[in-house]
Amino acid sequence: MSTAELTALREADPASWLRAAQAWQTLADDLDRARDDLDQGARGLVEGWSAGLGAAAARQSIDAQASSVAGAVVPARRVASALEHHAYALASLRALASADLGEAEQTELLARSRALDVATGAALYASSPPASVEGTEGGVGYGADRAAVEAQRSRTPEQVRAWWASLTPSQRATALRDDADILGWLDGLPAADRDVANRSQLAGGIDALSTQAADLQRRIVRASLGLPPPLTPPILMPAVIPLVQQLADVRSRLAGLQAVRDALAGFGDGALLLGVDAGTGTGRDGRVVVAVGDPDHARHTAVFVPGMNTDLRDTAGDVARVATLARAADALTQAAGDVAGVYWLGYDAPDTLDSLSYGPARAGGAQLVPFVDGLRAAHDPGTDHITLVGHSYGSTVVAEAALAGALHADDIVAAGSPGMHTDHAADMHLDPRHVWGGVASGDPVGGSLGELPFVHGDEPTDPAFGANQFVVDTQGHSSYWSPGSASLHNQAAIVAGRYDLVGLVHGAAPGDQLVHR
Secondary structure, eight states: OOHHHHHHHHTOOHHHHHHHHHHHHHHHHHHHHHHHHHHHHHHHHHHHOOSSHHHHHHHHHHHHHHHHHHHHHHHHHHHHHHHHHHHHHHHHHHHHHTSOOOHHHHHHHHHHHHHHHHHHHHHHHHTOOOSOOOSSSSSOOOSOSHHHHHHGGGSOHHHHHHHHHHSOHHHHHHHHHHOHHHHTTOBTBOHHHHHHHHHHHHHHHHHHHHHHHHHHHHHHHHHTTTOOGGGSOGGGHHHHHHHHHHHHHHHHHHHHHHHHHHHHHHHGGGEEEEEEEOOOTTSOOOEEEEEESOTTTOSEEEEEEOOTTOOGGGHHHHHHHHHHHHHHHHTTSSSTTOEEEEEEEOSOOOOTTTTTOSHHHHHHHHHHHHHHHHHHHHSOSSOOEEEEEEETTHHHHHHHHHHTTOOOOSEEEEESOSOOSSSOGGGGSSOGGGEEEEOOBTOIIIIIGGGOHHHHSSOTTSGGGOSEEEOOOOBSSSOTTOTTOHHHHHHHHHHTTOGGGOOEEESOOOOTTSOOO
């Protein structure tokens, strides 16, 4: 055991790490504004100097600079996140170092300290920006032809935003018409443009599946000689049964897309379709992402991640739940329209039997991270406060995204959670005061199942977990967003950043000195 190391740990200054994190965050914000300035300059250049070789060369130079700046924003934010996590972890270790520990405990503490240093170093190294983000080779890919659009799949949301801004209005319109299948799920595009692409995909998908269903029905009639199943000769059944199974799958997928269409119709112009996918005939359910309000301009955005047994047919009810939360939060802000809500079924939610598995949560968490980065990238300059709200198994999806250290959220809310795959809120790379849990009386998932640590870990409302527990006055597993309830009000206050209005069972409200990501 090293006495010098133990002394250094006791004298460590976590505040200096927080200051460094704040400096990196400030740098990222400055780069973000510089990118916007370059984008505005490029648009002004096109308007005043639209033709000639000189204009083309000038535009290419500005585009290259804009993409270079854009490529540095996300790495800078990741450095800030790594430094902030180090600060809070270091503070925890320093507190332990000041206690009266035995030699074995001191040895273990120093091992944890060294592991923290290694992990932070690795995180900082991984956050280094690429050597080049220019051109089409390893960069953002200019132009709007199919190859350039395809190239965006492998870009960061920041690079996608820079590429989209570099296109002329005509190029964007062409891409939205011809490449909606790619653009609809492209994180970093403005919400309004994703909506255009996805509504086209939705209409096309409904038409295609309707045609496919009609064709399968005709083939079934021919294969069965027009006889209904009870009268179909057994010799014909081997040809009929596969067609019947295909028809059932197509009709199920069609019903999902129709449910999304009907849900959007119920919200009129107030909803934006940020992603839609009918799934496949190989067992993968569909996905859908719907925003209520415009997250590109909102000061506060709540991203709601649903739990097990959720599919496209649940869209109307779940989007209504998100809208209720957004309205309640908006009522606590300075002006109407300050809050947007996003319903994110961007992963294949498990059924009841698969809900004990970590697999869907890990896959979903990997998809959630770039979506949140895309919200950041597409947002206009100004306040951008993002809260992730995970319900039931959805909280494990949020947790997996956070545990990887790449989720750039300001607050995490877990409602009716069975566990978050860790025993400590601090492991989610966020100040534990920005991690919130709530559990209702009679909730079989957040209650009975959440008390089984071998399933998904300790529930976030356990005091030992280290998160804030907000007051819940509703009953059961699905009533956390009942209008007029304290359950809804407390979540709304978190979403609106009004931590002083949150009713707590235990914990401490965040302070103003925290790093804002």
